[in-house]
Amino acid sequence: MADTIIPATEDVISPAEEVHLKHHFATTAQQMDADTLGMWTFLITEVLFFGGMFASYAVYRNLYYPAFASTSKFMNVPLGATNTGVLICSSLTMAMAVRSAQLSQRKPLVRYLLLTMFFGAVFLGIKAFEYHEKWVEHLVPGFGFSYEQTQFERNAQILFFLYFAMTGMHAIHMIVGFGLLTYLVVKARKGAFTEHYFAPVEMIGLYWHFVDIVWIFLFPMLYLIGGRT
Amino acid sequence: MTTAAHHTPIPKVSVLVRVFLTLIVLTFVTTLVSYVDLGEWNIVVALIIAVTKASLVAWIFMGVRYTTSLTKLFVVAGLVWLSILVVLTYTDYTSRNWIYQARPWSHTKAPYFEDKAK
Numbered sequence: 523m524a525d526t527i528i529p530a531t532e533d534v535i536s537p538a539e540e541v542h543l544k545h546h547f548a549t550t551a552q553q554m555d556a557d558t559l560g561m562w563t564f565l566i567t568e569v570l571f572f573g574g575m576f577a578s579y580a581v582y583r584n585l586y587y588p589a590f591a592s593t594s595k596f597m598n599v600p601l602g603a604t605n606t607g608v609l610i611c612s613s614l615t616m617a618m619a620v621r622s623a624q625l626s627q628r629k630p631l632v633r634y635l636l637l638t639m640f641f642g643a644v645f646l647g648i649k650a651f652e653y654h655e656k657w658v659e660h661l662v663p664g665f666g667f668s669y670e671q672t673q674f675e676r677n678a679q680i681l682f683f684l685y686f687a688m689t690g691m692h693a694i695h696m697i698v699g700f701g702l703l704t705y706l707v708v709k710a711r712k713g714a715f716t717e718h719y720f721a722p723v724e725m726i727g728l729y730w731h732f733v734d735i736v737w738i739f740l741f742p743m744l745y746l747i748g749g750r751t
Numbered sequence: 752m753t754t755a756a757h758h759t760p761i762p763k764v765s766v767l768v769r770v771f772l773t774l775i776v777l778t779f780v781t782t783l784v785s786y787v788d789l790g791e792w793n794i795v796v797a798l799i800i801a802v803t804k805a806s807l808v809a810w811i812f813m814g815v816r817y818t819t820s821l822t823k824l825f826v827v828a829g830l831v832w833l834s835i836l837v838v839l840t841y842t843d844y845t846s847r848n849w850i851y852q853a854r855p856w857s858h859t860k861a862p863y864f865e866d867k868a869k
Binding site: 535554555558559562563566569573577579581584585590599603605607610612613614616617618621625626639676724725726731732734735738739741742743745746747 | 759761762764768770771773774775778779781782785793794798799800803804805808812813814819820821822825826828829830832833836837840841844856861
């Protein structure tokens with residue numbers, strides 16, 4: 523691995539690689555390391571973006587614990603767990619897509635990308651169904667919100683506000699990822715990605731896995747820890 | 752096995768599938784444990800499992816293990832900044848009433864302290 527910025531003398535650049543090598547990089551390995559570092563820097567800003575919402579969730583949960591715990595029974599745990607599984611499946615297919623790109627396997631690459639999009643669509647479909655459930659049960663904050671335990675009505679609304687803000691931002695990230703995957707499929711079908719050039723697949727893969735990680739934390743925090751009876 | 756261009760190790764399918772199966776099993780475990788009343792420990796177990804799952808995704812699927820030391824440093828730095836965000840927010844909220852406790856002659860209470868009684 524190129525831990526050093528100075529290229530090793532044995533790094534000979536083949537013509538196939540040179541096409542994709544930007545002039546300000548010495549080697550493709552260096553270019554790839556820079557891409558990866560840049561992508562992770564972006565993902566760290568995303569961690570802090572979601573971190574702000576997680577922190578406010580934690581603070582309000584501590585302040586209004588009984589109200590927050592009481593909302594748990596309105597969360598559809600089987601659907602939430604299914605969605606977690608669906609996202610993990612999409613992460614596997616994404617990882618397999620990156621692997622196919624690294625091996626210059628065009629058809630498997632397209633297939634895995636389409637599978638990833640399919641799982642993403644299933645996730646969003648289930649999420650939309652859950653949102654509809656909340657709407658029917660008058661649990662959307664601000665829009666005719668009503669809560670059967672009236673003593674918690676005010677504070678439970680904070681939880682549902684956080685629920686929609688967090689899962690909503692997560693869903694928007696999924697939709698963006700969906701668009702990015704469409705771009706990858708179009709390019710991959712034309713054979714744009716080979717073992718010499720697969721950075722876009724790997725970088726969008728990082729984004730997709732990150733969105734999966736966000737859900738891995740959202741699921742227990744919103745669905746599971748309320749103390750169900 | 753590495754790619755010609757980038758000297759990046761290509762992950763084995765068996766490794767990816769094993770990580771996938773572990774993630775699925777952990778999802779089942781965390782869901783089932785939530786139906787058992789462990790009191791305060793429910794959240795601890797849920798978060799330990801979530802951190803384990805997230806670490807697996809980052810380490811294998813996102814390939815942090817194959818990245819340069821510099822990228823690894825950035826990832827850790829991101830977590831440090833996240834902990835600053837959470838810890839300093841909590842420093843504020845946990846210590847906000849101390850100032851009223853330290854002044855027993857004052858009958859003023861922080862607004863959020865009253866809300867908590869509800």
